[in-house]
Amino acid sequence: DTIGEGVDVDFAQQVLAANNWDLQAAINVILGEGAQAPTGVPAPAQDVGPDGYRAPMRTGYQDTLLAPDFETQERMQREQEAERQRLEAEQAIAAAKAAEEAR
Numbered sequence: 001d002t003i004g005e006g007v008d009v010d011f012a013q014q015v016l017a018a019n020n021w022d023l024q025a026a027i028n029v030i031l032g033e034g035a036q037a038p039t040g041v042p043a044p045a046q047d048v049g050p051d052g053y054r055a056p057m058r059t060g061y062q063d064t065l066l067a068p069d070f071e072t073q074e075r076m077q078r079e080q081e082a083e084r085q086r087l088e089a090e091q092a093i094a095a096a097k098a099a100e101e102a103r
Contacts, residue, residue, distance in 0.1 A: 012026075019025040048054050 015026045015029055016023070019029060
């Protein structure tokens with residue numbers, strides 16, 4: 001918001017990471033207020049596992065070379081809806097059990 005609407009999120013994250021997540025320094029780099037972008041490797045992420053890599057981000061993005069056909073899309077949507085309903089039912093059952101135990 002500080003530098004205006006329409007700024008690419010990936011670009012903003014890269015500038016922040018390059019400035020060790022110092023917001024003011026990143027803004028100065030973007031606006032060209034005399035600050036130099038630091039060179040070198042950005043600070044490592046805090047959520048690094050024992051193997052030295054962080055877990056992938058959960059984005060919900062699926063990369064496909066070809067779009068699935070209409071029937072496949074409908075089937076996938078039905079499966080997702082059925083899974084959502086199953087999870088809601090499990091949550092409702094768990095809440096009912098918890099309420100029963102509380103009595």
